[in-house]
Amino acid sequence: MEYIKDITIIDAVLHILDSNGIDPILNESYLELDEDTYTFLFKHVERCLKDEELKYALFNEERSIVKEVSQEYLNGENNLLEVSKELARQLFVQMKANVNIPSCDILVIGITTEYGPMLCMLKMDYVKNFTHKIDFIEDRMNINIVPHTAGLPSSSQRIQKGAFIKPVREGQEFNLMVIDKQKKSKDNEEYGSNYFLNNYLGCSIVTNERDMTKTFLKAAETFTRNHIKEDADKAEIIRTEVKRNLKEEEIIDVHELSENLFKEEPDKKAKFVEFVAAQGLEKEVKVDKEWVEKKLKRVRLKIDKDIDLYIDEEAYHDNSKFEIQRNGDGSINIVIKHVMNYMEK
Structure with a gap:
C-alpha cells in the first residue's frame, strides 16, 4: 500500500x-x-x-x-x-x-x-x-x-x-x-x-496488500472463534502463530500456515483453507507490514465475556510482566505479574 x-x-x-x-x-x-x-x-x-x-x-x-x-x-x-x-x-x-x-x-x-x-x-x-x-x-x-x-x-x-x-x-x-x-x-x-x-x-x-492483510487477520480470528471453542489453549497458539507470520513473512502461504496450525486435524486444516478462500483471498496473502505494525501494537483480550484486557505487544511477550499458563485441559491462566501500581478508569 x-x-x-x-x-x-x-x-x-x-x-x-x-x-x-x-x-x-x-x-x-x-x-x-x-x-x-x-x-x-x-x-x-x-x-x-x-x-x-x-x-x-x-x-x-x-x-x-x-x-x-x-x-x-x-x-x-x-x-x-x-x-x-x-x-x-x-x-x-x-x-x-x-x-x-x-x-x-x-x-x-x-x-x-x-x-x-x-x-x-x-x-x-x-x-x-x-x-x-x-x-x-x-x-x-x-x-x-x-x-x-x-x-x-x-x-x-x-x-x-x-x-x-x-x-x-x-x-x-x-x-x-x-x-x-x-x-x-x-x-x-x-x-x-x-x-x-x-x-x-x-x-x-x-484489492491491495492492506485489504488482503486485514481480511486475512479477520478471517483467521473468525475461524478460531467458530471452530476452536472451549479450548483457550489451542486458540492462543493459533492467534500467536498467525501474528508471528504476519510480522515475519512478506507473503503468507495459506496452505503452509494451515498445515502448521492443524497438523493432526486434517478436517480443520481443509476447512481453514476453504474459509480463507471464501473471503476472496488467494492461496498467498501479501502482507502490509506498516498496517501490521500499527494493528498489532496493542493486544485486546475479551475474557469469558466479562473481562476486557488491553496490553502493549511488548508487555504481552514479556514473561516478567505477563504470562500464559497452560493447564493441560484446554483452559489457561492469564497472569499479570509484579504489579507495583494500578489505577481504576
Whole structure:
C-alpha cells in the first residue's frame, strides 16, 4: 500500500451542490489559502489518506468524463478551476437522478506527494451545527441558539466519499484511491447506492496488500472463534502463530500456515483453507507490514465475556510482566505479574 506522507496543497476550489436547486452553484475563484484554510484542507486530505477504508481502484475502459477532465489537469492541459466545475456538474447530475444523495459542497484540490501529483475530490456532506442569534425585542437584547444545517465537516470528522486521482499511465496497478462509505436506510436500500464508484468515477476496486492483510487477520480470528471453542489453549497458539507470520513473512502461504496450525486435524486444516478462500483471498496473502505494525501494537483480550484486557505487544511477550499458563485441559491462566501500581478508569 502506498502510504502518502508528504502532502503539499497547490490550489483548491469549492462548489455548492444543492439538490433542491436547478443548477450547481459554481465558484469562479480559487480558495484563498490562508493559514486557517490551508490547515483545514490539509487535515481533511491527511485524514482521508490515512482512512482504513481508502481503497485502490482502476478507471474502467468505458468513457468517463471524470477520468478525462482529471487527466486534463494532471497532464497540464487545463487549470483546476475549469476542471473542478465539470467535476461538480457531473456529481450534480448524479444527485438530481437519485433522491438518496444529500446536498453537499464538493471540494477539489490539486496536491503533490512523494508519489507525484494527484487530484483530490472530497464530497463534503453537510453537518448540523448550532450558533447564536441576536435580536432586539422592545429594546431588550434576546440571544437564542439556532441550527445551522449547511455546515461543512470539521477537520476531525471523517469524509464519506472522496477520490485521489493519479496521472493515468500504461500498466498501472491502480490509478486512483477512493473512499466510498455507505449508510443503510430503513428500507434497506443503500444510501446513494454505488453511484460514486460506478456512475460518477467510473472505476472498479482493486484489492491491495492492506485489504488482503486485514481480511486475512479477520478471517483467521473468525475461524478460531467458530471452530476452536472451549479450548483457550489451542486458540492462543493459533492467534500467536498467525501474528508471528504476519510480522515475519512478506507473503503468507495459506496452505503452509494451515498445515502448521492443524497438523493432526486434517478436517480443520481443509476447512481453514476453504474459509480463507471464501473471503476472496488467494492461496498467498501479501502482507502490509506498516498496517501490521500499527494493528498489532496493542493486544485486546475479551475474557469469558466479562473481562476486557488491553496490553502493549511488548508487555504481552514479556514473561516478567505477563504470562500464559497452560493447564493441560484446554483452559489457561492469564497472569499479570509484579504489579507495583494500578489505577481504576
